[in-house]
Amino acid sequence: MDAIQLIYLVPLLPLIGCLINGLARNALSKTLVGIIGSAVVFVSFCISVLIFIQVSKEGFVTQNIHYFDFIHVDKLVIPFEFQVDQLTSLFLLIITGVGFLIHVYSISYMKDETQSGFGRYFSYLNLFVFSMLILVLGGNYVIMYIGWEGVGLCSYLLIGFWFKDQANNDAGKKAFIMNRIGDVGFLLAVFWMISAFGTASYARLYNSENGIISSITAINSPAIVGITLLLFVGAIGKSAQIPLYTWLPDAMAGPTPVSALIHAATMVTAGIYMIARSNILYSLAPVTLAGVASIGLITAIVAAIIALKQNDIKKVLAYSTVSQLGYMFLGLGVGAYSAAVFHVMTHAFFKALLFLAAGSVIHAMSGEQDMTKMGGLGKKMKITYATFFIATLAIAGIPPFSGFFSKDEILSATFAQSPVLYVLALGGALLTAFYMFRALAMTFKGKFRGTAEQEHHIHESPATMTVPLVVLAILAAVGGFIGIPEVFVKNANKFDEFLSPVFAHSTAFMGMREVSHQTDLILIIVSSVLVIIVSVWAYNKFKNYAPSTVGADNAFVKAIKNKFYIDEAYYMLFVKPYRALGAFLNNIFDKKGIDGIVNGVGRSVNYGSRQLRLLQSGQVGSYLLLMVIGLLILFIIQLFTK
Amino acid sequence: MEIKWYIFLSLALFCIGIIGALTRRNSIIVFMCIELMLNSVNLLLVAFSKMHMAGMNAFSYSMASSAQIFVFFIMIVAAAEVSVGLAIIVLLYRNTRSIDINFLNRLKN
Numbered sequence: 124m125d126a127i128q129l130i131y132l133v134p135l136l137p138l139i140g141c142l143i144n145g146l147a148r149n150a151l152s153k154t155l156v157g158i159i160g161s162a163v164v165f166v167s168f169c170i171s172v173l174i175f176i177q178v179s180k181e182g183f184v185t186q187n188i189h190y191f192d193f194i195h196v197d198k199l200v201i202p203f204e205f206q207v208d209q210l211t212s213l214f215l216l217i218i219t220g221v222g223f224l225i226h227v228y229s230i231s232y233m234k235d236e237t238q239s240g241f242g243r244y245f246s247y248l249n250l251f252v253f254s255m256l257i258l259v260l261g262g263n264y265v266i267m268y269i270g271w272e273g274v275g276l277c278s279y280l281l282i283g284f285w286f287k288d289q290a291n292n293d294a295g296k297k298a299f300i301m302n303r304i305g306d307v308g309f310l311l312a313v314f315w316m317i318s319a320f321g322t323a324s325y326a327r328l329y330n331s332e333n334g335i336i337s338s339i340t341a342i343n344s345p346a347i348v349g350i351t352l353l354l355f356v357g358a359i360g361k362s363a364q365i366p367l368y369t370w371l372p373d374a375m376a377g378p379t380p381v382s383a384l385i386h387a388a389t390m391v392t393a394g395i396y397m398i399a400r401s402n403i404l405y406s407l408a409p410v411t412l413a414g415v416a417s418i419g420l421i422t423a424i425v426a427a428i429i430a431l432k433q434n435d436i437k438k439v440l441a442y443s444t445v446s447q448l449g450y451m452f453l454g455l456g457v458g459a460y461s462a463a464v465f466h467v468m469t470h471a472f473f474k475a476l477l478f479l480a481a482g483s484v485i486h487a488m489s490g491e492q493d494m495t496k497m498g499g500l501g502k503k504m505k506i507t508y509a510t511f512f513i514a515t516l517a518i519a520g521i522p523p524f525s526g527f528f529s530k531d532e533i534l535s536a537t538f539a540q541s542p543v544l545y546v547l548a549l550g551g552a553l554l555t556a557f558y559m560f561r562a563l564a565m566t567f568k569g570k571f572r573g574t575a576e577q578e579h580h581i582h583e584s585p586a587t588m589t590v591p592l593v594v595l596a597i598l599a600a601v602g603g604f605i606g607i608p609e610v611f612v613k614n615a616n617k618f619d620e621f622l623s624p625v626f627a628h629s630t631a632f633m634g635m636r637e638v639s640h641q642t643d644l645i646l647i648i649v650s651s652v653l654v655i656i657v658s659v660w661a662y663n664k665f666k667n668y669a670p671s672t673v674g675a676d677n678a679f680v681k682a683i684k685n686k687f688y689i690d691e692a693y694y695m696l697f698v699k700p701y702r703a704l705g706a707f708l709n710n711i712f713d714k715k716g717i718d719g720i721v722n723g724v725g726r727s728v729n730y731g732s733r734q735l736r737l738l739q740s741g742q743v744g745s746y747l748l749l750m751v752i753g754l755l756i757l758f759i760i761q762l763f764t765k
Numbered sequence: 766m767e768i769k770w771y772i773f774l775s776l777a778l779f780c781i782g783i784i785g786a787l788t789r790r791n792s793i794i795v796f797m798c799i800e801l802m803l804n805s806v807n808l809l810l811v812a813f814s815k816m817h818m819a820g821m822n823a824f825s826y827s828m829a830s831s832a833q834i835f836v837f838f839i840m841i842v843a844a845a846e847v848s849v850g851l852a853i854i855v856l857l858y859r860n861t862r863s864i865d866i867n868f869l870n871r872l873k874n
Contacts, residue, residue: 741870748787 126173127186127207133170133215134256136163141249148242157230160245164226164252168219171212178212179621187262187326194265199317204262206325210464210625214259214396217471221388222252224591228479229380231587232486244284244378251277255389259396263324264313267397271309271361274390275302281385282377294376301370305360309397312353319346329403329628336403343410351404351411355418358394362448365422369690371445375437379482382437387444387474392467395451399625402460406629416456416540420547423449425687427554431561432683435492436481439562443518444474446555450533453548458633459536461622465606466529468618472602473517473526476595480511483584483592484566488577494565495670496577501567503581506589508567510596515563517599519556520654527651528603535608535646539638549650556654557661564665572670610643771812778805792854792866796847803843807836 140163144156151159177183185208194201226248233244254273261267276299283295317323320335328336339347358364363371374386385391398405398415405412423446430442447470454463485492487504501508517524520531530552538545571578583589606618623630638646682688738749778801785798814832854864861868 743866743869744787744790751783751787 126170126177127188129170130174130188130205130207130260131190133167133174133219134253134260136167137249137253137256139163141246141253144242144249145246148239148246151242153234153238153241156242156245157226160249161223161226161230163249164219164223167252167256168216168223171215171219174207175212175216178207178209183209185326185624187324189262198321201263201265201323203266204324204326205260205266206262207260208625209622210396210399211259213464213468213622215256217468218252218255218259218389221471221475221595222255222384224594225380225384225388225475225479228383228482228588228591229378231585232380232482233378240284244281247277247280247284248381248384251281251385251390255393258393262326263322264316265323267400268309268313271357271393271397272306274385274393275299275306275361278302278374278385278390281381282374284377284381288376291376294370294373298370298374301367302360305357305367308353308356308360310357312350312357315346315350315353319350325400336407339407342407344407347404348408348410351401351408352414354397354401354404355411355415358397358452359418360394361397362391362394362452363445364394364418364449364452365425368422368426368445369693372438372441372686375435375441379437379478379485382441383475383478383482386441387478388471391444391448392451392471395448395455395463395467398452398455399460399464402626402629403632405455406458406632412456412458414456415452416537416544419449419452419454419456420544420551421449422446423453423551424547424554427551427558428683429686430558431554432680433558434494436484436494436497436562436566437478437492439494439558440474440477440481443477443555443559446551447474447518450530450548450551453537453544454533457533457536457540457544458629459533460626460629461619462529462532462536464622465618466526466533469517469525469529469599469602472595473514473524473599476510476514476592476599477518479588479592479595480507480514483507483588484511486584486588487581488573489580491573491577494562495668496573497566497571498569498573498668499567499571500581504567504583506583506592510589510592511563511567513596513600515559517603519559519658520552520650521556521658522647522651523603525599525601525603528606528608531608531647531650532606534650535638535643538642538646545646549653552650553653553657556657560658560661561665564662565668568662568665569667569669608643608647610640610647768812768816772809775805775809775812778802778808790865790867792857792864792869795866796850796854800843800847803839807839810836810839 140160144151144160148156185206188205188207190203190205192200193203226245229244229248233241236244251274254270254277256270258267258270258274261270279295279299282298283292285291286295313323316328320328322328322335360367371386371391375382377386405415426442426446426449430439430446433439433442447466451463451466451470454460454466483504484497484500484507487500487507488497491497513524517526520527534545534548534552537548571581606616609616676684685691782798782800782802782805785801786795789795789798810832814829814836817829817832818826857868858864
């Protein structure tokens with residue numbers, strides 16, 4: 124059977140799950156809700172596997188499945204279509220696979236919720252999976268935009284899931300508004316694209332034989348630079364890059380599995396997916412690519428620096444996500460599209476694992492997230508500790524764990540572009556190793572620093588939580604082997620080979636610069652050695668962490684602890700003037716201006732009629748007089764108009 | 766006699782009627798003034814009818830005769846109006862012991 128015929132089921136099933144769990148949340152038991160919520164995603168995952176098998180067969184050509192015309196106005200036709208190619212099938216696997224594990228994990232993690240809240244949670248989670256699948260399946264930018272907005276909505280709903288606490292609502296609103304700023308850019312880009320090329324379909328734009336873009340050879344033409352820049356603004360908002368990244372750390376207000384699924388593994392990678400999807404467009408605009416690379420690099424380093432001094436375990440992971448997303452953008456920016464997508468995949472494994480392990484820790488600590496109050500948990504939570512350890516090795520880029528391969532691919536592509544960028548990126552990678560081992564040591568090593576009651580409560584999480592951890596740990600450990608660099612084994616980079624049709628046109632156009640095998644080997648050895656040194660140093664430094672009471676922080680450390688005061692700066696620069704404008708419009712413009720006009724009209728009619736009323740005196744004589752005067756006026760008009 | 770004299774006479778009667786209706790307070794006088802205005806119009810209609818009769822072709826003949834029929838209509842309507850109007854005045858007198866037209870202002874509100 125042709126698995127691609129079943130592709131509509133992939134997003135449809137989570138939608139059905141969402142409706143069942145959402146509408147019948149008061150009627151279904153928690154167990155049933157959990158089973159339905161996870162099962163629909165699992166079936167989607169199975170279909171995705173079938174699709175993946177078909178896509179990876181020899182001689183597969185990109186398929187477009189047209190369902191109906193979504194918009195049909197005059198010459199503009201925007202069909203509701205799906206496009207299946209290597210990139211799509213890969214993202215399908217990541218979303219449904221990691222999504223399924225996180226659904227299973229959530230069953231235990233959220234068990235203390237009320238029945239209604241539990242149903243609501245799974246309903247949102249399924250809706251999120253549905254939206255994300257629409258985003259990656261869509262065959263044109265408009266369908267992608269539907270998913271793009273859908274995931275933003277679900278993100279808002281899930282960050283503010285515990286809406287009784289105002290801080291969570293504020294975090295949700297912040298995420299939503301910041302995303303909206305980016306979405307405006309995306310939307311404008313789609314409009315521009317339609318007006319410039321008359322279509323938003325990938326098939327018509329990017330087809331290598333007769334695509335519109337393929338016929339363009341001029342680089343940096345204004346329309347393409349404009350479109351790519353605006354699309355990138357959308358990606359900045361969705362993927363939390365400077366300057367719109369501040370929502371992501373706040374998004375940690377949501378339940379931890381949500382942070383793992385949405386704010387680490389899938390949604391935030393939508394921006395990378397979108398740029399990888401538009402790779403031909405970006406290759407035609409090297410100016411934009413340079414912008415993408417610099418924003419990515421700056422974000423990677425700044426977020427890593429902030430992460431150094433965070434004490435909230437989830438905040439560390441959040442800044443680490445921002446930083447890793449920066450690496451992916453750096454990869455895209457230097458034209459290493461498939462390396463960036465590779466990092467998306469490995470990052471999905473190890474970051475989801477880190478978050479879920481952190482969730483397991485938080486669960487054991489009864490909601491405590493402050494690492495200074497943890498310590499020594501490794502002895503009591505062996506599985507969590509082991510999996511967190513593997514994820515840390517992976518994210519730090521220690522060979523042979525998955526993060527090493529993907530990060531190395533990005534780094535060597537960066538070196539080919541410019542050694543200066545490489546040094547900076549390597550610096551960021553060292554920071555990553557440092558803060559991750561700091562988090563690991565502070566949480567799991569040393570002496571317990573919390574209360575005695577908490578210490579008594581610590582326990583390993585149940586199997587529904589640890590099994591996803593173990594599965595993800597295996598993936599995080601061995602996931603990198605599908606992309607082994609050429610240096611070690613010839614033709615072993617199955618990942619690049621698999622994705623190469625998607626990026627074929629760009630690669631041909633840009634003429635990928637590659638470093639020689641010898642240089643690559645040196646780079647790998649240098650970076651691995653440095654990373655291992657930093658990791659061991661950080662681990663030893665924080666192994667027996669004790670909160671120091673002596674010594675005031677110097678100004679730089681203080682700035683880092685306060686996240687460089689960026690939130691405060693945004694508050695001063697945007698929120699306050701905006702509020703002042705709002706107050707002005709409310710108090711002066713609306714109350715005095717608009718209300719004045721409305722009330723003024725009413726008052727003047729009132730006054731005028733009071734005056735006119737005096738004409739009705741009841742004097743028959745005066746009525747007659749007025750009548751005669753009226754007649755005379757009519758006569759005069761008649762006379763003069765003849 | 767020329768038509769213009771009829772017009773002058775009719776105009777004079779009409780103006781007398783208007784001035785009387787506007788200035789007098791006795792409702793019977795006002796009433797008479799209104800009748801005067803109606804009859805000035807009747808006079809004018811009859812005068813024009815006669816004028817058209819003199820020319821005498823098929824079209825003007827029908828015009829002329831219809832003008833005279835019109836006069837009869839006006840007289841009949843005026844008669845009906847008089848009967849109603851006088852009844853009102855009688856009632857006004859019964860209620861206010863006066864036929865001053867300004868007493869009618871108590872109809873307002």
